[in-house]
Amino acid sequence: MNAMPENWVRVGRLSDIPRRGARRVQSGAITIAIFRTAEDRILALEDKCPHKQGPLSQGIIHGDCVTCPLHNWVISLETGQAQGPDEGAAMSFPVRLEGDDIQIDFNFQSDLRKTA
Amino acid sequence: MKQKLVIIGNGMAPGRMLEHLFDMDPEACDVTIFNAEPRVNYNRLMLSPVLSGEKTYSDIVTHDDDWYEEHSVTLHKGARVAKIDREAKKVTAENGVTADYNKLVIATGSLPIMIPLPGHTLDGVLVYRDLDDVDKMLAAAKAGGRAVVIGGGLLGLEAAAGLREQGMEVTVLHLMPTLMERQLDPTAGHLLEDAIAGRGIEVITEANTEEILEKDGRVAGVLLDDGRKIVASIVVMAVGIRPSTALAGSADIDCNRGIVVGDDMRTSDPDIYALGECIEHRGLCYGLVAPLYEMAKVLAENLLGGRAEYNGSVTATKLKVTGIDLYSAGDFADDEDREEIVLRDGKAGIYKRLVLKDNRIIGAVLYGEASDGPWFFDLLKKQTDIAPMRDTLIFGQAYQGGAPLDPTAAVAALPDDAEICGCNGICKSQITSAIAEKSLTTLDGVRAYTKASSSCGTCTGLVEQLLTVTLGDGYKPAAVTPVCGCTDLGHDDVRHLIRAKGLKTLPAVLQALEWKTSCGCAKCRPALNYYLVCDWPDVYRDDYQSRFINERVHANIQKDGTYSVVPRMWGGVTSAAELRKIADVVDKFDIPTVKVTGGQRIDMLGVRKEDLPAVWADLGEAGFVSGHAYAKGLRTVKTCVGTDWCRFGTQDSTGLGIRIEKFMWGSWTPAKVKMAVSGCPRNCAEATCKDIGVICLDSGYEIHFAGAAGLDIKGTEILGRVRSEDETIEHISALTQMYREQGHYLERIYKWAKRIGLEEIRRQIMEDTEARRGYFDRFVLSQKFAQVDPWSERVSGKDKHEFVPMSDLTLEAAE
Ligand code: SRM
Numbered sequence: 001m002n003a004m005p006e007n008w009v010r011v012g013r014l015s016d017i018p019r020r021g022a023r024r025v026q027s028g029a030i031t032i033a034i035f036r037t038a039e040d041r042i043l044a045l046e047d048k049c050p051h052k053q054g055p056l057s058q059g060i061i062h063g064d065c066v067t068c069p070l071h072n073w074v075i076s077l078e079t080g081q082a083q084g085p086d087e088g089a090a091m092s093f094p095v096r097l098e099g100d101d102i103q104i105d106f107n108f109q110s111d112l113r114k115t116a
Numbered sequence: 117m118k119q120k121l122v123i124i125g126n127g128m129a130p131g132r133m134l135e136h137l138f139d140m141d142p143e144a145c146d147v148t149i150f151n152a153e154p155r156v157n158y159n160r161l162m163l164s165p166v167l168s169g170e171k172t173y174s175d176i177v178t179h180d181d182d183w184y185e186e187h188s189v190t191l192h193k194g195a196r197v198a199k200i201d202r203e204a205k206k207v208t209a210e211n212g213v214t215a216d217y218n219k220l221v222i223a224t225g226s227l228p229i230m231i232p233l234p235g236h237t238l239d240g241v242l243v244y245r246d247l248d249d250v251d252k253m254l255a256a257a258k259a260g261g262r263a264v265v266i267g268g269g270l271l272g273l274e275a276a277a278g279l280r281e282q283g284m285e286v287t288v289l290h291l292m293p294t295l296m297e298r299q300l301d302p303t304a305g306h307l308l309e310d311a312i313a314g315r316g317i318e319v320i321t322e323a324n325t326e327e328i329l330e331k332d333g334r335v336a337g338v339l340l341d342d343g344r345k346i347v348a349s350i351v352v353m354a355v356g357i358r359p360s361t362a363l364a365g366s367a368d369i370d371c372n373r374g375i376v377v378g379d380d381m382r383t384s385d386p387d388i389y390a391l392g393e394c395i396e397h398r399g400l401c402y403g404l405v406a407p408l409y410e411m412a413k414v415l416a417e418n419l420l421g422g423r424a425e426y427n428g429s430v431t432a433t434k435l436k437v438t439g440i441d442l443y444s445a446g447d448f449a450d451d452e453d454r455e456e457i458v459l460r461d462g463k464a465g466i467y468k469r470l471v472l473k474d475n476r477i478i479g480a481v482l483y484g485e486a487s488d489g490p491w492f493f494d495l496l497k498k499q500t501d502i503a504p505m506r507d508t509l510i511f512g513q514a515y516q517g518g519a520p521l522d523p524t525a526a527v528a529a530l531p532d533d534a535e536i537c538g539c540n541g542i543c544k545s546q547i548t549s550a551i552a553e554k555s556l557t558t559l560d561g562v563r564a565y566t567k568a569s570s571s572c573g574t575c576t577g578l579v580e581q582l583l584t585v586t587l588g589d590g591y592k593p594a595a596v597t598p599v600c601g602c603t604d605l606g607h608d609d610v611r612h613l614i615r616a617k618g619l620k621t622l623p624a625v626l627q628a629l630e631w632k633t634s635c636g637c638a639k640c641r642p643a644l645n646y647y648l649v650c651d652w653p654d655v656y657r658d659d660y661q662s663r664f665i666n667e668r669v670h671a672n673i674q675k676d677g678t679y680s681v682v683p684r685m686w687g688g689v690t691s692a693a694e695l696r697k698i699a700d701v702v703d704k705f706d707i708p709t710v711k712v713t714g715g716q717r718i719d720m721l722g723v724r725k726e727d728l729p730a731v732w733a734d735l736g737e738a739g740f741v742s743g744h745a746y747a748k749g750l751r752t753v754k755t756c757v758g759t760d761w762c763r764f765g766t767q768d769s770t771g772l773g774i775r776i777e778k779f780m781w782g783s784w785t786p787a788k789v790k791m792a793v794s795g796c797p798r799n800c801a802e803a804t805c806k807d808i809g810v811i812c813l814d815s816g817y818e819i820h821f822a823g824a825a826g827l828d829i830k831g832t833e834i835l836g837r838v839r840s841e842d843e844t845i846e847h848i849s850a851l852t853q854m855y856r857e858q859g860h861y862l863e864r865i866y867k868w869a870k871r872i873g874l875e876e877i878r879r880q881i882m883e884d885t886e887a888r889r890g891y892f893d894r895f896v897l898s899q900k901f902a903q904v905d906p907w908s909e910r911v912s913g914k915d916k917h918e919f920v921p922m923s924d925l926t927l928e929a930a931e
């Protein structure tokens with residue numbers, strides 16, 4: 001497949017998300033959870049736990065993991081991988097901070113949208 | 117012939133550059149300096165000690181007049197260069213003085229940023245950059261009053277500490293949640309905030325200034341965007357710096373954020389160099405002296421025809437406020453491929469954190485004891501492989517083969533008069549001296565002689581640690597189950613230490629109890645948050661990010677990510693108006709399921725998160741408040757129809773149930789609390805399987821507790837009998853408070869009661885009037901802060917961010 005050019009789109013500001021908190025971004029049928037760690041890192045996963053689709057944006061964030069609100073799986077914010085003995089991964093998204101702006105690579109998502 | 121070297125700006129960077137230059141070749145250049153400041157070169161870093169009164173200007177002069185004479189340097193003081201003529205190779209100052217150059221160095225430093233708030237031009241609004249600013253602050257301090265410092269970074273805090281030393285009241289306003297957030301991780305930021313507050317400086321974080329207020333043409337104070345006003349006689353703006361590029365820009369020298377230079381320190385004009393804070397090198401601008409000194413060396417060599425290269429710098433920061441030891445370097449964010457080593461010594465107020473990647477240090481934050489900072493920084497810069505010394509690395513350079521951290525250190529550090537056993541009022545020294553004097557070696561021995569740990573037993577862990585502290589290896593305590601992997605302490609110890617040490621914030625607990633992770637985990641954070649809510653109801657600020665989603669948004673999450681809404685129906689009684697409102701809400705928001713719960717009320721299931729505030733707003737119109745169906749707190753009080761209708765009813769069980777629910781709603785407890793009141797021993801409200809139940813009798817009220825009907829089935833125990841409704845409420849509240857203060861997080865009442873002993877609970881609640889009153893009073897106090905309907909709070913805008921998506925890209929894409 002051809003590499004798509006990057007297309008970073010602003011989805012909000014750092015200060016929109018509390019530390020150790022998350023916000024959702026809707027993109028067509030996909031909901032993306034944007035996380036802000038205690039250290040002000042910004043990471044993005046699809047808002048769907050690999051276990052039973054629990055909304056990860058609603059979990060408790062600690063270190064660089066989130067604990068799913070439904071059955072307590074611990075998911076890495078960086079890779080989306082379930083930690084410990086659990087297996088599976090949530091999809092992770094390219095996201096970056098430009099100053100105070102949070103940006104997502106929009107092309108990456110439009111790709112997804114076609115397959116979704 | 118000597119070449120003519122002209123320097124614009126006489127700051128720290130060119131000062132150092134000239135030293136190198138004269139060292140290498142004293143005769144090569146004929147130097148002329150223009151300085152906008154009317155003075156010689158001084159150590160700008162030391163302005164803070166001048167402000168605080170620890171030093172004077174003459175102490176901080178780097179090059180005095182004699183030095184310039186000795187090196188035949190022409191220094192034009194108070195001469196700001198206004199123009200660079202690159203064709204003619206000549207600069208002209210505002211006062212008309214000119215100089216021709218062969219080589220020119222621009223070292224104009226940087227300018228403090230002034231946010232253009234309304235009122236920023238008023239008399240009394242200052243910045244912090246040079247000696248004149250310090251003089252203005254000192255003059256203002258003489259007049260007294262309050263100084264507001266906007267900006268809680270390095271400069272802001274140094275200014276604040278200095279002004280405080282000079283006798284002013286000081287408030288620091290900081291936009292971010294923690295101080296110096298660019299150099300410190302949140303834990304260190306909190307410790308710093310405590311230390312700053314400890315000097316009598318008020319710190320307000322997340323403070324957004326809207327306006328600087330005026331009176332008689334001068335500063336009178338500031339207005340924050342949340343409406344708060346702070347009266348002040350000066351405002352110091354310390355929000356950052358911007359490279360000073362205007363002069364270079366007007367001569368068409370390439371500038372971005374700073375004056376662009378290559379690795380040889382040359383600007384876009386080959387005869388013009390730039391140096392110091394005014395430059396931009398490989399996209400970076402610097403605001404600390406260490407990099408400038410590296411540049412100075414490179415430039416000196418190149419001015420003499422060398423080919424040195426500057427390759428950029430990693431920087432480290434140290435705060436220069438006397439008595440606060442703080443050091444940070446590199447990058448300290450968490451990341452997948454990074455590991456951290458944390459050392460906390462709560463007693464000594466030390467926090468150290470190293471961030472490692474592939475066995476190399478990439479970041480270091482040191483608080484409280486920073487002497488190893490330069491050593492860590494050196495390992496960081498050299499990218500030394502630390503694998504061989506990994507186990508002892510955090511202890512610092514001097515440390516050789518140390519022992520693991522002692523988990524009883526926190527207990528050992530308690531003051532002698534710290535209360536260990538709350539039930540019997542026994543303090544630390546009574547226990548340690550009994551151990552010594554009576555040669556005690558066992559827990560039972562301590563119990564027999566001091567009574568400590570013989571009542572509710574929650575201090576057992578602490579007493580055991582005191583045995584360990586006193587007897588060393590001679591004592592082997594029973595294993596305690598730690599709260600979670602982040603600590604070796606059990607729940608009881610944590611609860612006792614929170615009180616004994618007066619820990620009132622989450623970061624303070626993590627630090628003082630030497631947590632092994634930087635921000636806890638999903639197990640310990642909710643527990644700690646509850647303990648703090650329970651112990652310090654009046655001052656603790658609930659940490660919503662440490663609450664499970666249900667308690668964070670005040671609704672129960674369902675398997676498909678929607679929520680259920682359960683309003684209170686006091687004592688299970690409702691009305692036509694309430695039912696009509698529920699019906700309307702169900703229609704309006706298309707709520708898929710309406711169900712009568714096992715707790716005598718109505719559950720609306722399948723509400724979308726975005727709709728929650730609107731649903732609550734509508735329900736609120738009929739007087740509904742949150743039913744806390746999600747809470748580790750009071751759930752329902754089931755009742756039966758009692759004397760109102762029932763032919764067997766002995767007391768007003770419905771009315772009493774409603775009174776209890778209205779008195780006790782909103783309280784947070786270790787686990788959920790369910791109650792019931794039955795009008796007679798037929799027990800239609802099922803009071804004998806509840807956490808707390810009441811059976812009405814002709815002669816009064818029989819109080820039950822410690823039942824279970826969930827995972828375990830267990831009939832209640834009888835607490836005792838009382839005569840009036842008022843007494844019932846007092847006893848039930850006291851019992852609940854005892855459980856609130858002693859229960860482990862997620863431990864239901866029946867489990868707590870088993871651990872403590874039914875007899876002890878009966879004794880304290882039924883027999884010991886004073887103890888009961890104490891519990892009751894503390895319950896009442898905490899209810900003052902707890903009884904706020906969370907739904908109406910959110911309807912009026914609190915935590916709005918929880919309920920709406922941050923953005924909707926679907927809409928943008930459709931455009
Ligand atoms: C709605 C309801 C069932 C119903 O449709 O009737 C219900 C629903 C849930 N119960 Fe329950 N329980 C309900 C009455 C009960 C009762 C009966 C009672 O309260 O009289 C019990 C047994 C009594 C007891 O609590 O011991 C009960 C014992 C449990 C337990 C087991 C607790 C235990 O320690 O043994 C859980 C699990 C837990 O809390 O960890 C639980 C957990 C739950 C949760 C919260 C599951 C969850 O974590 O998501 C369910 C949430 C539904 C929701 O979103 O509203 N529910 N649950 C009842 C709500 C009562 C109310 O009005 O607030």
Ligand SMILES: Cc1cc2nc3c(=O)[nH]c(=O)nc-3n(C[C@H](O)[C@H](O)[C@H](O)COP(=O)(O)OP(=O)(O)OC[C@H]3O[C@@H](n4cnc5c(N)ncnc54)[C@H](O)[C@@H]3O)c2cc1C
Nearest residue numbers: 125127128129151152160196197224225392393403404405
């Ligand atoms: C209060 C305070 C505390 C600090 N503490 C620390 C610290 O602890 N550690 C640390 O590493 N750094 C610290 N710094 C930063 C450090 O002082 C600077 O990085 C350093 O002084 C910058 O040196 P410079 O030569 O680039 O610029 P400066 O020292 O700012 O010198 C620039 C000079 O150029 C003059 N000038 C500007 N334009 C013209 C013109 N057109 N014509 C003539 N002259 C002109 C200015 O008046 C000024 O005197 C502190 C700064 C301040 C203000």
Ligand code: SF4
Nearest residue numbers: 674675713714826827
């Ligand atoms: S009994 Fe089980 S399935 Fe039914 S509501 Fe309670 S927790 Fe859910």
Ligand code: FES
Nearest residue numbers: 049051052054068
């Ligand atoms: S859906 Fe996330 S743990 Fe079950």
